[in-house]
Amino acid sequence: MWSPGFLPTTTDEAAETLLDSPPLAVFTGLLGEPVATEALARLAQDLAWQRPTLRLFGREHPIPRHQVWMGSPEARYRYSGRDFTPEAWHPDVATIRDAVVERLDAAGITAHFNSVLLNRYADGEERMGWHSDDEPELGLDPLIAAVSLGAERPLRFRWKTREAEAFNAWLPHDSLLLMGPGVQRRLQHALLPRRLPGLRISLTFRLVKAETSGD
Ligand SMILES: O=C(O)CCC(=O)C(=O)O
Numbered sequence: 001m002w003s004p005g006f007l008p009t010t011t012d013e014a015a016e017t018l019l020d021s022p023p024l025a026v027f028t029g030l031l032g033e034p035v036a037t038e039a040l041a042r043l044a045q046d047l048a049w050q051r052p053t054l055r056l057f058g059r060e061h062p063i064p065r066h067q068v069w070m071g072s073p074e075a076r077y078r079y080s081g082r083d084f085t086p087e088a089w090h091p092d093v094a095t096i097r098d099a100v101v102e103r104l105d106a107a108g109i110t111a112h113f114n115s116v117l118l119n120r121y122a123d124g125e126e127r128m129g130w131h132s133d134d135e136p137e138l139g140l141d142p143l144i145a146a147v148s149l150g151a152e153r154p155l156r157f158r159w160k161t162r163e164a165e166a167f168n169a170w171l172p173h174d175s176l177l178l179m180g181p182g183v184q185r186r187l188q189h190a191l192l193p194r195r196l197p198g199l200r201i202s203l204t205f206r207l208v209k210a211e212t213s214g215d
C-alpha cells in the first residue's frame with residue numbers, strides 16, 4: 001500500500017511534500033469554494049463542541065480549545081485516560097472524509113478512516129501542546145489526514161531525537177495535511193499560540209482498530 005520514500009504523485013499540482021521519509025505532505029484546495037467556507041460556518045455552529053478538563057498534578061484544567069470526537073460506533077477511543085464513544089457522522093464531516101479519501105486515492109494512497117477528532121480554535125491564543133498521535137488504538141505507524149478550515153496557522157513539528165531542526169507546516173484554509181507512516185513514531189507536533197486572529201477548525205481523520213480499543 002505504501003512504499004518507503006513514497007511521494008504524492010507529481011500529477012497533483014496542489015501538493016507540497018514537506019518530508020519524503022517519513023511522508024509528510026500538504027494538499028491545497030480540498031473542497032473548493034463555497035463548500036469549504038460553508039462547511040466551516042456550519043461545523044462551528046452545529047456541533048456539540050466540548051471543552052473537557054485534563055488532570056495535571058492533581059488539578060483539573062480545561063483544554064485551551066474545543067473539541068468533538070466523531071465516527072463510527074466501533075471506533076471507541078481512549079484519550080487522557082478516558083473512554084470516548086464518538087458522535088455520529090455529521091453530513092459535512094462525512095463529505096470532507098470522502099473528499100480526503102478521494103484526493104489521497106488520486107495520489108496513489110489507499111486510506112480508510114472510521115473516526116475524526118475535530119478541534120475548534122477561536123483565535124491564535126487557543127492551541128494544542130506537543131504530542132504524537134500514537135495511541136495504541138491507532139496501531140503501529142498510522143496514516144492520519146488533518147484537514148484545516150479557517151484561519152491559516154502553522155503546525156510545528158519536531159524530531160523526537162532532535163536529529164534535524166524543528167519546522168512549520170503552514171496549513172491554509174481548505175488544506176489537507178497527510179501524516180504518513182512513521183510521522184507519529186519519529187516526530188511530535190503542536191499548534192503553538194500565535195498572535196493571529198480568526199477561527200480555525202481542524203479535522204484529524206484516523207482509523208481506530210476495533211480489536212484493540214477495549215480495556
Ligand atoms: O489542529 C491541528 O491542526 C492539530 C490537531 C492535532 O494535532 C490532533 O488532532 O491530533
Ligand SMILES: [Fe+2]
Binds near residue numbers: 131133189204
Ligand atoms: Fe495530533
